[in-house]
Amino acid sequence: MTPELVPHLVHQAAVAYSAVGAVVAAAFLLFGLDRVDPAARGAYAFRPLLVPGLVLLWPLVALRWLALARGRGLRGPAAGQTRHRRAHARIWIGLATALPVLLLAALALRQEGPLEAAPVRLPDAPAGVRSAP
Amino acid sequence: MSAHQEGRDGFFIGWSDRLPRGLGRFLLVLAVLVVGGVSLLGLALSGGVEDPGSGDFDWAAGERTLQGVLTAQPYPVLWLPPAPGRPRAHGVLLSGNGKAGVPIDPATMEGRLVEATGLMLRRGTIEMMQVKGDPTPRDPTVAPDGGSGALVAEPVPLGRWRMVGEICDGKCYAGAMRPSTGLSHRACANLCLIGGIPPVFVSAGAIEGTSFFLMADKDGRRLPDGVRDLVALRVQLEGEVERRGDLLVFKVDLDRARVL
Numbered sequence: 001m002t003p004e005l006v007p008h009l010v011h012q013a014a015v016a017y018s019a020v021g022a023v024v025a026a027a028f029l030l031f032g033l034d035r036v037d038p039a040a041r042g043a044y045a046f047r048p049l050l051v052p053g054l055v056l057l058w059p060l061v062a063l064r065w066l067a068l069a070r071g072r073g074l075r076g077p078a079a080g081q082t083r084h085r086r087a088h089a090r091i092w093i094g095l096a097t098a099l100p101v102l103l104l105a106a107l108a109l110r111q112e113g114p115l116e117a118a119p120v121r122l123p124d125a126p127a128g129v130r131s132a133p
Numbered sequence: 134m135s136a137h138q139e140g141r142d143g144f145f146i147g148w149s150d151r152l153p154r155g156l157g158r159f160l161l162v163l164a165v166l167v168v169g170g171v172s173l174l175g176l177a178l179s180g181g182v183e184d185p186g187s188g189d190f191d192w193a194a195g196e197r198t199l200q201g202v203l204t205a206q207p208y209p210v211l212w213l214p215p216a217p218g219r220p221r222a223h224g225v226l227l228s229g230n231g232k233a234g235v236p237i238d239p240a241t242m243e244g245r246l247v248e249a250t251g252l253m254l255r256r257g258t259i260e261m262m263q264v265k266g267d268p269t270p271r272d273p274t275v276a277p278d279g280g281s282g283a284l285v286a287e288p289v290p291l292g293r294w295r296m297v298g299e300i301c302d303g304k305c306y307a308g309a310m311r312p313s314t315g316l317s318h319r320a321c322a323n324l325c326l327i328g329g330i331p332p333v334f335v336s337a338g339a340i341e342g343t344s345f346f347l348m349a350d351k352d353g354r355r356l357p358d359g360v361r362d363l364v365a366l367r368v369q370l371e372g373e374v375e376r377r378g379d380l381l382v383f384k385v386d387l388d389r390a391r392v393l
Contacts, residue, residue, distance in 0.1 A: 085144070114393055115297060115367050118338035122293040122371065 021055035024062055028054060036068040188311040190252040196265065198250045199225065203268055205239035207349035207356070208303075208331035211249055211262065212378055222378030226261040226331045226347070227268070228304045234329020235264050246271045254308040258379065259333070259345050261307035288375040288382070291340065295371045296383070297393065298336035300348065300364045302326050306333050319365035326364060332356060334383050340374060346383035353384055360387060367393045 029047045033040045054061055112118070145156055152160070201213045209227040216223075227235045227249065247268035254261040302325030306312075310321070326332050332348040340346075350356050351372060363370075372385035 114369075116337045117297040117369075119297075119336055119340050120295040122295055124293050 017058075018055055021058035022051075024058040025051050025054035028061055028065055032065045032069070036065060183312075185311040186256055186308050188309070190254055190263065190309070192252070194253060196250055197253055197262070198248060199262065200246070200248045200271060201225070203237065203242050203245055203247045203249075205237040205243050207354055207382070208329075208347065209235045209237045210331075210347070210377075210380065211247070211268070219379070223260070224347070224378050224380035226259070226303045226307065226333075228261055228263050228330045229328075230263060232304075232325045232328040232330065234331070235268070236329070237268075242268070242270070254304065256306060256308045257345075258343065259303070259307050261303055261331075263304070288377050291374040291376060291381070293372065294340060294374050294383075295369065296334065296336045296338070296340075297367065297369050298334055298344075299367060300360065301333055301335055302364075303331040303333045303347070306335060306345065314365075322365045323361045326356075326361065332360070332364070334370065334385070340381065341376070343381050346374065346381045349382055349384045351384050351386045353382075356385075357387070363387075363390055363392065369393055 029050065033047070144153060199211060199213060201211045204210050204212065211225045211227055213223040213225060215221060227237075229235050248271050249262060249264050249268040250266070251262040251264040254263065300322075302322045304325055305322060313321075334346040334348050336344045336346065338344065348356055348360075369391045370383070370385045370387075371389045372383055375382050375384065
């Protein structure tokens with residue numbers, strides 16, 4: 001295998017992958033989306049925005065599309081949104097808890113910078129003198 | 134129209150005029166919690182910040198007349214006798230009008246019992262009088278400390294310290310101005326020091342419960358002009374600290390000063 005062959009094969013594979021992805025994206029946007037997501041019915045302007053993601057993730061899209069078309073995975077027209085919203089709620093609660101804790105912990109544990117350094121007693125200071133905050 | 138478009142399933146739709154009922158209650162509770170929480174957080178954070186003061190003289194008290202012992206080195210201080218709740222002699226820094234110090238001749242006034250009249254400035258435990266006229270010598274036989282000797286107590290050495298903080302003029306820091314930063318703050322402080330107003334060092338941390346120090350050079354005399362390059366900057370200084378009454382004096386070794 002010559003050194004030039006590897007990038008050539010990688011390029012060819014990427015082109016082939018993208019070509020299949022473009023076909024899957026077009027098919028999904030034209031025929032699949034309305035079936036798996038009732039909320040998308042009648043809405044077209046946003047569909048071109050999905051093309052890059054569909055091309056890159058076409059194997060996953062195809063698998064999900066197939067599963068949804070066979071009636072697996074979803075129960076009811078809004079089941080997908082419900083699942084996502086539940087996940088969103090869990091993440092929201094987690095972040096709403098974690099972010100204040102992180103902020104307060106950072107405030108409590110922050111290092112004392114050189115500008116806030118406390119007085120330092122140098123060696124020849126007599127004993128018994130105390131530093132108070 | 135689907136169920137979520139009618140807002141029955143609690144799903145937010147950006148272009149819809151109506152909020153879902155459940156989401157509306159949630160947003161109301163959240164808004165109250167956020168507004169209340171942020172307000173409480175603001176109160177808590179601001180409660181930990183030092184009061185900037187009024188930036189003004191104590192006009193309510195008017196002119197006061199104090200009697201005490203005057204010392205001129207390193208800078209003019211009027212020493213008041215101990216009082217109930219004040220076990221040590223109390224040092225009141227002295228300044229003249231505006232950006233001028235009090236012209237004291239140490240040869241004739243050092244250690245004398247005087248009476249001074251003027252307006253007071255106060256920030257925490259630091260106190261300054263803007264003297265009207267010159268302090269007037271009183272009968273030296275009338276000792277305001279009742280002969281206890283508290284006013285002429287020997288300085289108590291507290292050792293050598295390294296501190297981080299800012300050199301300020303004692304008048305603005307004592308309350309004539311609010312704390313500030315920047316070039317104009319620095320120019321103001323230097324003009325005050327050139328005029329003879331006592332410099333104070335405001336430390337990032339306290340020694341013996343005090344975070345401001347009357348400044349002197351390492352021999353206990355007035356600071357040289359070179360100190361102006363260090364004024365109103367974050368600096369690290371080293372020197373001996375000693376207690377005189379309730380004042381701490383920082384006898385700084387300017388050769389070891391460092392701007393941070």
